[in-house]
């Protein structure tokens with residue numbers, strides 16, 4: 347017998363419809379590229395998203411056509427999120443920090459028909475333009491600018507474009523919840539980027555779960571800043587999940603330095619934010635030198651790469667900000683786990699609680715994790731046995747977009763490429779990327795653990811640990827360090843910091859000092875570059 351309940355498809359347009367109806371006057375603040383703040387609300391965002399959707403369909407876009415964005419976090423980008431997906435098209439968010447060849451590859455592979463971009467990226471777009479002959483319109487996300495129009499005959503302007511839309515347009519009614527809604531490419535350190543094609547349904551399931559208390563915990567009392575860019579896995583879904591909950595949204599534009607963020611957080615009374623560790627390192631450095639505080643910020647989600655424990659402590663102890671350490675991947679929309687204690691942990695002493703909080707956390711309903719050996723056998727969830735981390739769930743990809751047949755996911759689990767432990771409560775701890783883990787004399791050494799410890803050293807501004815080739819042990823850990831400004835601390839001092847904190851044989855063999863750790867477009871350390879540079883230094887000695 348079937349249940350007798352209504353059939354309401356899970357559509358992205360439904361999020362903004364709800365927000366406009368029940369949180370219509372809730373503010374959306376948006377920082378422009380010149381630093382000024384625009385203010386609109388959810389009723390306004392919906393109205394203009396609809397008009398934009400109408401303009402796109404009038405321009406001849408057909409169901410599931412890809413529309414690219416190259417843009418910061420701002421109100422027009424939010425309108426594109428809803429206007430494009432809401433009208434049955436696919437919102438392809440492009441990461442402008444990628445190399446131009448990668449951008450040409452990605453936008454060609456996606457067959458984007460229209461590209462919307464922020465003025466900041468005009469010269470980038472100019473360089474791409476003649477390499478992407480199939481793009482039919484290049485639209486700058488600005489008011490009409492006669493001077494620029496004269497200089498660039500191919501250029502269109504967002505406000506002109508949106509004006510061609512109808513005011514009485516409504517979302518098309520032929521959109522299924524399984525239809526594609528948005529597209530992101532993974533920025534792997536090797537090989538071509540791969541497309542992850544999200545559906546309305548997966549986006550809604552992810553958004554609904556993300557808003558629950560043990561994930562991001564958004565409410566209509568929150569004021570939220572997604573520091574993570576809207577071109578990086580849809581800002582971790584927050585432009586859907588925070589809007590669904592009716593949170594006030596504050597979009598920071600291009601200003602992601604410590605001072606700009608602290609000013610924005612404090613002036614706009616922001617309660618929750620989300621971003622990668624490198625951003626927070628800059629913010630903490632600014633707080634420490636300026637003496638500023640964060641009187642309104644209650645919590646922040648940190649993920650994308652391992653959050654050093656020293657960062658969690660500093661936020662809690664010095665600024666009264668709760669860090670929600672999270673793990674995820676583009677392929678998982680992205681949320682996989684978030685660290686929140688359980689009821690049974692509340693009576694534990696502070697040190698024990700702190701220990702639990704160090705892991706990447708546990709999966710919410712809808713996400714399942716498992717650790718496997720190299721032969722595909724599932725390993726115990728005992729908090730100690732480490733293995734290849736696989737996952738499955740309603741917001742995990744089933745295949746890459748137009749993928750090579752050999753990348754097909756065929757056993758029902760998505761292999762994440764991470765190496766992790768899982769305990770019986772589901773708390774997951776990343777030990778490494780499988781290709782980054784260090785195998786010394788047949789034993790595994792976690793580069794993540796060694797990096798976390800190095801980051802706690804008072805003289806270290808940034809650090810990475812790689813596997814360097816070694817005659818006797820095959821591989822040994824090598825620490826690459828950026829010292830804080832004007833600091834001259836030597837290798838011996840930094841290495842002695844490990845004594846008593848890790849097993850002796852884990853301590854890196856040497857330290858290389860550099861001015862900067864190479865990172866990819868999403869802030870992840872490019873260990874292949876470091877390995878190329880320093881992989882043989884232990885062989886020479």
Ligand code: AMP
Nearest residue numbers: 649650651652672673674675676706776
């Ligand atoms: P991306 O798809 O670009 O978001 O990259 C996903 C990868 O980032 C994961 O497979 C992890 O290796 C890494 N990652 C994400 N969050 C964390 C975290 N909290 N700790 C350690 N690694 C992380």
